[in-house]
Amino acid sequence: MMTKPYGLFLIFILVSLNSFSQIDYHGKVIDKDSGNALERVRIINTISQDTLVSNSNGFFRIPNSGNYKLQKFGFYEQTVNLTTTSYRIISLEPNPSKLSEVIVNANHLPTVLEKATATINIISKKDIERSNNTNFAPILNRVPGLFMQSGALNTNRITIRGIGSRTLYGTSKIRAYFKDIPLTNGSGETTIEDFELASISNIEIIKGATSSSYGAGLGGTIILKPQNSYLNQSSLNNELTVGSFGLIKGINNLNLGFKNNSIRAVYSHTQSDGYRDNNNYNRQTFTLSSQHYINDTNEISVLGSFVNLKAFIPSSINASDFENNPEKAAFTWQQSQGFEDANRGILGLSWNHQYNSNLKQITSVFTSFRTALEPRPFNVLRENSFAVGLRTRLLGNIIVFNKPLNYTFGGEIFNDTYTARTFENLYEDFPAGTGSVEGSKLSDFEEDRRYFNLFFETDYSFSDLTTLTFGLNLNQTSYDLDDNFPSSEVNPDQSGTFKYNTILSPKLGLSHLISEEISLFASVSHGFSPISLNETLLPDGQINTDLRPETGWNFEIGTRGQLLKNRLQYTASLYRLDIKNLVVSRRTALDQFIGINAGRTRHDGLELSLDYKWLQKEAFQLSSFLSYTYNNYTFQDFVDNETDFSGNDLTGVPNQIANLGIDFNTAWGLYGNINQQYVGAIPITDSNLLYTESYMLTNLKFGYKNQLSKGLTFNIFTGLNNLFDKHYAAQVLINATGFGDSAPRYYYPGNPVNYFSGLNLNYVF
Structure with a gap:
């Protein structure tokens, strides 16, 4: 018999999947590195100089086909040819910017960092490249409040604000995701050190139990x-x-x-x-x-x-x-x-x-597996x-x-x-x-x-x-x-x-x-x-x-x-x-x-x-x-x-x-x-x-x-x-x-x- 919470969840899914109509936008502007939608991008016709801006989801409509300049503080300007008969995704490359342009997704409500109500740290690609890309510890340990002990490349323990310090082996009591896929198993244990650092664009760290959307983990x-x-x-x-x-x-x-x-x-x-x-x-x-x-x-x-x-x-x-x-x-x-x-x-x-x-909906389905053999002095697991x-x-x-x-x-x-x-x-x-x-x-x-x-x-x-x-x-x-x-x-x-x-x-x-x-x-x-x-x-x-x-x-x-x-x-x-x-x-x-x-x-x-x-x-x-x-x-x-x-x-x-x-x-x-x-x-x-x-x-x-x-x-x-x-x-x-x-x-x-x-x-x- 289905429990009440699971039933409510299923009803939520069925009710929300009910519309597939197009909105007839001509394009969308995104951050090249993160894929985040960019709002308030100025889109200027190079001939008439008529200007419009992208909306909160990065979408825009143009009145006429032609060449357009796209400008946003914190990003490099780009000129593209746009038409009213085809849909176009445009990626703007980030340039060093102010806090008002740094987008975080800590609660699935994308917002600028300067308006966030919790302590959130962003480890950028530049931060990752300060070290050699074989060990997470030197990178994570530059974040205040976070401490990663690393006895070997495969022996680590991460704590945030002291949470998880009493775990004898490995990392627990904090949550981790690879984009939308949980990396924390059903017992609350987390392993991130096996991931390839070169495949990571940035790391977002939310400290304390401040993200309801990610499970309200203590650390x-x-x-x-x-x-x-x-x-x-x-x-x-x-x-x-x-x-x-x-x-x-x-x-x-x-x-x-x-x-x-x-x-x-x-x-x-x-x-x-x-x-x-x-x-x-x-x-x-x-x-x-x-x-x-x-x-x-x-x-x-x-x-x-x-x-x-x-x-x-x-x-x-x-x-x-x-x-x-x-x-x-x-x-x-x-x-x-x-x-x-x-x-x-x-x-x-x-x-x-x-x-x-x-209104939009984001749905993810995921699966994972792990097989392991670990001979230890006291037994073989x-x-x-x-x-x-x-x-x-x-x-x-x-x-x-x-x-x-x-x-x-x-x-x-x-x-x-x-x-x-x-x-x-x-x-x-x-x-x-x-x-x-x-x-x-x-x-x-x-x-x-x-x-x-x-x-x-x-x-x-x-x-x-x-x-x-x-x-x-x-x-x-x-x-x-x-x-x-x-x-x-x-x-x-x-x-x-x-x-x-x-x-x-x-x-x-x-x-x-x-x-x-x-x-x-x-x-x-x-x-x-x-x-x-x-x-x-x-x-x-x-x-x-x-x-x-x-x-x-x-x-x-x-x-x-x-x-x-x-x-x-x-x-x-x-x-x-x-x-x-x-x-x-x-x-x-x-x-x-x-x-x-x-x-x-x-x-x-x-x-x-x-x-x-x-x-x-x-x-x-x-x-x-x-x-x-x-x-x-x-x-x-x-x-x-x-x-x-x-x-x-x-x-x-x-x-x-x-x-x-x-x-x-x-x-x-x-x-x-x-x-x-x-x-x-x-x-x-x-x-x-x-x-x-x-x-x-x-x-x-x-x-x-x-x-x-x-x-x-x-x-x-x-x-x-x-x-x-x-x-x-x-x-x-x-x-x-x-x-x-x-x-x-x-x-x-x-x-x-x-x-x-x-x-x-x-x-x-």
Whole structure:
């Protein structure tokens, strides 16, 4: 029998798919890089000088055929031939612009950044290209409030405002999307590091539980935007990078662009021996995106990604090895030659239908899969997962009291089936160097994981200066577990069902322009983090139905703007995040954890980012950036195993992070940047008796790019990471436990000084 929320969702879909009439526009203007529609583009007839502007959805009608100039601040001017008998999509290329031209889609209501009511950071293609394109960590760590620990290319943990810091392995409690396709699985776990950075146009980061449309995650949302396929242009881009520790990376990027259809395919192959023992890495990726403008009411896009990965795992090491032999792998991981061998793919189809100038609908269907083999010292894990989902929403605007009210209403259904089997690892019974040997089956689980989101968001402009936003998210999550392993006293049957109560998360935000260049914003929002099924299992095999998801309220005030004749761009925010029902993973055996609700945490923080243009001449440009994060995260009420940790610092998050960098670019092709990152001490244990040492890393990159011939350009570059060879912990395993006589293994050593060099060739047909 269909539950009431699912029934409402189906009715919403059926009612909304009821119109296919064309609106008879003559064209549409979009951002070349993002594909976003551009409003208020001036379209000028080159002969009569008659001028018209595109509407809020980028559409326009012209009275007569002819040549027209298209102008918009922040974009390069373009002249095109337009006719009244055919439909034309026109892509404008972005030029460095003001905040009033930066479009964000954090709540599916595209708006300019200066009017956003939450802290949103955009990592542009330029920001991505400041580093080598093999590791997300240096790129994400320049964003205030976000911290990515990276023990290896395939071993990472991302936290936003401290959320997710207690996850022992991987990233959880934040949400991530590849455009409209969820990257977060049914248990709230997220993996983004396998994606090819060269296939990403920009990354939008929403901090705090401020996006109802993306599931109201406690920490926030990371949205990877794929590199858009360009219309009316075909090109081939090839890049080869080599570097320390046997790094070799090749990228092939093909774009085929026609009048109203385009396709982009990106293939990459990355391999490395790694700095540490048992650290080999081999990954191939293929990313496909296409845009199809059927007519002035219908657009279709396709997005797919496939990853083949085999990465060996050196794991964490104890304090003695960290200080004296950091290149060592953990002994048991070295002996078993532990690794991750995985195939992962996602595929999505999106349909954008414009009912009229005030209403459109975007619907996406998607599927994903993952198969993996992971031999670990304590067992061999075989995993399979398959997911399907649908996401749809209406976007519209109406006039209320002579002022515009924009709204979106929609929902998302997601279902994934996950199977996991473990086997004995018999490596100890064989000669050294044999590696892992699979033995008898130890467990056999199948999980059916489902969630449903229904969301509503609106923004209302009281005036040209003041905007109010309101949102609601309704979530229902459930799991079914089938234990297919023969039950006994030692292995009790763990089959069962776990279902959360429905969670309703509201948000309220306000922004106000105090001048043309400066805005203030404030928000109050509620969010939650789902519990993984593993955390609900008790040692006796039963499901803990009393375990509750973490929930919290986010309070935030901030300002953003541009000063000194637009040379200084800044964002600053203060926030408090109160979380209750803190879920603690308590380790009961080498590969067994249980979850308990252990209390409350308070996350107080300050975030600041500055970008300053020192010199902006045609021949030479010089700019600098600064980002700073101050974290005051504490356990307000935390009792675990009768030990009271209340008042202690939250484990796994540094108290301060700062980034300072300088960029330069010249008209003759020389460019470069230097970046320093400071990371404060990180509490490793809940007792706060052990902290990491603070550290500072210095990275730099220089290059030269120019045109070899018509249509062919080259870019040669080189860089150094950790220039001063700082010894530091790139990732920590909090509250690690030593079994037997072994010391706890807290530390993942960071790479010493290392280089990369590469050549990029781009040919436009």
